Amino acid sequence: MSRALVADVLLPLLVGGELHVGRPWTRSRLAASRREVAEGLATGRPRLPREVEALRRFIAERQLRARALFGDVVAQTVVAADASSPELDEDSWRLGAAVHNLLALSHPAWAGKRLIAGWQAQVISESLALAEVGPPATLLAAVRRHLLLASLPEVGRQDATVRYWLGQRSFVGQSPPARLLSWPRLRRVEVETQRKSWLREVGVPPAARAVILALATASPLDETGEPLRLDPPFCWARVLHVLKFHSLARWVSRRLLAPGFERAMPGLADALLRFALVQEPDAPTAATPEAVAFAVRFLAHLAWLDLLFRPEPHVTSSPSLTTAPGEGPPPSGAAPGPPAPTFALEALLVAAAVERPTLLWPPDIRPHSPEAAPMHAQIAAWQFRLAAATMDSSSQALATWAAAHSVVRSLPEAPATPALPAL
Amino acid sequence: MLSRVVVGQTRFTLPGLAVDAKGIARGREVVVRFAGLDRLVAFLRFFTANHNLDDLGQVRLLQARREGGPREIVLLATRVAPVLSEVVAQAARMAGSPVFTGGARHFVPMREAAAPFGWDADAVENDAADLLFYRIDAVDPYRVEGEMALSSLLLRLEPQRTAGAESRSDLLYVLARRGVASALAGYLHRAELGPPGAAGFRAYGAFCRVEGADRAPNLSGGGREWLFLRLENVPARMHDLLTRTPGFRAAAPVGAAPNLVVAVGYRHPVHLDACRGVLPADRFFFFPPPPEGVWVVDPIPTLAPLADIVRLEMPMSGVAATTALRPAETAWPELAVNVQLVPSEREDGRVVGVLVPRRSLPWLRRLVYALPSMALRRLRVALLAESVLILADNELEALPFGTLLASPRPGVLVPVGMCLRPAVSPRVLAERFGLSEGSVLVFPGAGDKPFLVPGSAIHPLEARVLLDPELPPLTTFEPLPAPVRSDVEVVNDPVGPLTMPLWGGLTRG
Numbered sequence: 001m002s003r004a005l006v007a008d009v010l011l012p013l014l015v016g017g018e019l020h021v022g023r024p025w026t027r028s029r030l031a032a033s034r035r036e037v038a039e040g041l042a043t044g045r046p047r048l049p050r051e052v053e054a055l056r057r058f059i060a061e062r063q064l065r066a067r068a069l070f071g072d073v074v075a076q077t078v079v080a081a082d083a084s085s086p087e088l089d090e091d092s093w094r095l096g097a098a099v100h101n102l103l104a105l106s107h108p109a110w111a112g113k114r115l116i117a118g119w120q121a122q123v124i125s126e127s128l129a130l131a132e133v134g135p136p137a138t139l140l141a142a143v144r145r146h147l148l149l150a151s152l153p154e155v156g157r158q159d160a161t162v163r164y165w166l167g168q169r170s171f172v173g174q175s176p177p178a179r180l181l182s183w184p185r186l187r188r189v190e191v192e193t194q195r196k197s198w199l200r201e202v203g204v205p206p207a208a209r210a211v212i213l214a215l216a217t218a219s220p221l222d223e224t225g226e227p228l229r230l231d232p233p234f235c236w237a238r239v240l241h242v243l244k245f246h247s248l249a250r251w252v253s254r255r256l257l258a259p260g261f262e263r264a265m266p267g268l269a270d271a272l273l274r275f276a277l278v279q280e281p282d283a284p285t286a287a288t289p290e291a292v293a294f295a296v297r298f299l300a301h302l303a304w305l306d307l308l309f310r311p312e313p314h315v316t317s318s319p320s321l322t323t324a325p326g327e328g329p330p331p332s333g334a335a336p337g338p339p340a341p342t343f344a345l346e347a348l349l350v351a352a353a354v355e356r357p358t359l360l361w362p363p364d365i366r367p368h369s370p371e372a373a374p375m376h377a378q379i380a381a382w383q384f385r386l387a388a389a390t391m392d393s394s395s396q397a398l399a400t401w402a403a404a405h406s407v408v409r410s411l412p413e414a415p416a417t418p419a420l421p422a423l
Numbered sequence: 424m425l426s427r428v429v430v431g432q433t434r435f436t437l438p439g440l441a442v443d444a445k446g447i448a449r450g451r452e453v454v455v456r457f458a459g460l461d462r463l464v465a466f467l468r469f470f471t472a473n474h475n476l477d478d479l480g481q482v483r484l485l486q487a488r489r490e491g492g493p494r495e496i497v498l499l500a501t502r503v504a505p506v507l508s509e510v511v512a513q514a515a516r517m518a519g520s521p522v523f524t525g526g527a528r529h530f531v532p533m534r535e536a537a538a539p540f541g542w543d544a545d546a547v548e549n550d551a552a553d554l555l556f557y558r559i560d561a562v563d564p565y566r567v568e569g570e571m572a573l574s575s576l577l578l579r580l581e582p583q584r585t586a587g588a589e590s591r592s593d594l595l596y597v598l599a600r601r602g603v604a605s606a607l608a609g610y611l612h613r614a615e616l617g618p619p620g621a622a623g624f625r626a627y628g629a630f631c632r633v634e635g636a637d638r639a640p641n642l643s644g645g646g647r648e649w650l651f652l653r654l655e656n657v658p659a660r661m662h663d664l665l666t667r668t669p670g671f672r673a674a675a676p677v678g679a680a681p682n683l684v685v686a687v688g689y690r691h692p693v694h695l696d697a698c699r700g701v702l703p704a705d706r707f708f709f710f711p712p713p714p715e716g717v718w719v720v721d722p723i724p725t726l727a728p729l730a731d732i733v734r735l736e737m738p739m740s741g742v743a744a745t746t747a748l749r750p751a752e753t754a755w756p757e758l759a760v761n762v763q764l765v766p767s768e769r770e771d772g773r774v775v776g777v778l779v780p781r782r783s784l785p786w787l788r789r790l791v792y793a794l795p796s797m798a799l800r801r802l803r804v805a806l807l808a809e810s811v812l813i814l815a816d817n818e819l820e821a822l823p824f825g826t827l828l829a830s831p832r833p834g835v836l837v838p839v840g841m842c843l844r845p846a847v848s849p850r851v852l853a854e855r856f857g858l859s860e861g862s863v864l865v866f867p868g869a870g871d872k873p874f875l876v877p878g879s880a881i882h883p884l885e886a887r888v889l890l891d892p893e894l895p896p897l898t899t900f901e902p903l904p905a906p907v908r909s910d911v912e913v914v915n916d917p918v919g920p921l922t923m924p925l926w927g928g929l930t931r932g
Binding site (some may be wrong): 022107151173198387391 | 469516517585909914915
């Protein structure tokens, strides 16, 4: 078992490089390692000097990335917290160990071995216990966890296959030994390497999906960069936990609109309708009327941002009778678009405009002021699109409208002063 | 009074109803009843967003009234295609107005969710009304009181201000009063000749009669007092000038309609490019900002290149300003004459300087921000007591105010259009006025004494335009290098052949 979690796992997750996977970490081993590192920091004579040095670099690099990603204000929070304690926070230890264990599930030393059948369930159970740190309670926790786990979609593995005159050998995440590559012409050695994305191509066993969900719950900022991802899908129950921090909410707004309004918003609206209707009992955030109302206001906020700050002219006055939103070819080089139009966005915001206008209109914009004209035009376009879609019996627009209308009618009005629901 | 049409039904009680290819009962005419003008406008806006009004065939707007009821507007369209009648119905429902179909003054409601194949009447009503609208439980007789032209309605609607940033159009139409027309034409003609940023800019114009312009509150005087301009590839820097200067009205074309323009920053409540067939094509309709109504240019003038219209003339020609200046010493008092400024009959020298009075310095300060770096480097300035003298090496451009000065002789500046008499040689003039290398002798104009600006008082403009900077104390967070990130590569370390994954590591209890 590797004894250097920070040097082998946490630091590569943060800055890139080789992430070494060994025996899975357990809570007891993790506690022992933390004690040794803490003693080394306190006494100045560490038993694990490489680990202590890596920890200091990890903290410095985390401050650097917090500043580059979130700006000075958020970075000052991280720097102030790091200055108060030289040790690494517990969340980073536990989440890093959980990620390491997930990677270890595909280690060739154990994967598929019958002799140790059943070990997988134990590792998953232990990993789940490590990853279940809950939603971030503070801005500091949200930022720290995101900086650690943001690179998970980029984690990859080099697999090599060596063919020679007597056969072939495969090396999963390992380099072939030099002796196997010697005398290449005589032994007719051919090496074929392939890089696989861990999350998309290697994956984890179905039983480990709970650990992936626990990591997503622990760091909701990660999924705001991928509002269109399929698994696990975008979940408002997780993301609402970070939207209560204003500085992070602005940052999230920019990330959510990055793929483009027409591409990102329908998926977000679908997820919001699902969040309000399904009422999952074990969701990180209960779908209370206040929470759903806040999510609708955030959705309207994104629509306002797009209306006011979109660089090209916004086409709102020509609703199409024949083309539904989402149809047409996606832009070249972009991620695959949303599957079929569900009209959840139109239904939710039109219902809000009709039933709960305070959820749609910001407090500083009066509905009859000139600044409100673009939104009026947008709502009219949505209404027209919705009405045209309801005439088509094959469309789900009518059912979507009924669901959105019932959801919005159950929501409270927005408070006069901007306030956030208790999450 | 109404019954639902069933599948396969081909015979109807109401005259004029027939089945279409889908088995839906439709009449020859589609009728929409509007409770007010606002709903009619809303309908037109929704419909013209995607369809041309000409597709509806013959459209009539009738003013009709039910016995004891308010006056309503009835839109009657004949020979409407079945597909288009559905569009009309949707737009009418969006506008909150009922829609009917039928013919020969009998009309039943258009098909709806309750009757997917349409409606038919149980019996034909024999009322003498002009229009009969059948309902489930009654028949509404309407009497037609008049008819209004759709074109007059479109021309009476006022443009609405568009929100957000104004979209800039490359093609602009400008109407300018005759009082400012010559100045505007001269400016545009100079811009056409090729200043920076005006590539492809072309202007055409004609003087014309504008009907309705006398309604403008601050633009009195109609008739043939207007210069009609068509500007192509308008540079961005001209937009504000053309759209915000009093005396001009700038408008952008509506879609592909060649004779419909709406003021920049406004839009018509109805998509006008879909109503081209309704408005006469031999007139030019100009929709200025409300409440000025619509301006009509009739007939559409034949436009000529601006170079054929603009009047070229020398500045200050015809001004008989003279001044007498006496040098300090004259050797022969009985032969001495005064140096005079007299109007010049020909252009004498290039414009190389300008004398900007103190009251115009705010303009100069604003202009400095717009000057290109090359101009800032080449211009020189002398700060005088009551004015600022700006000099250029070769030729002065882009300073439209102040007294323009030409240089008929090296080191001597006179107002453009004037010359010095007697025409003594430069050497004599330099001797008499003490003109040295680098200094400039300026004759500011009639009634003003000349003055000599020494070369030491002339500085580059860029060295004089900046205030002393007041730099706030810089607070740096911490100098950190830019983060560098590389791919995360999983490396599976060797763990030995018989190692159990969690050997001895599980937490017991």
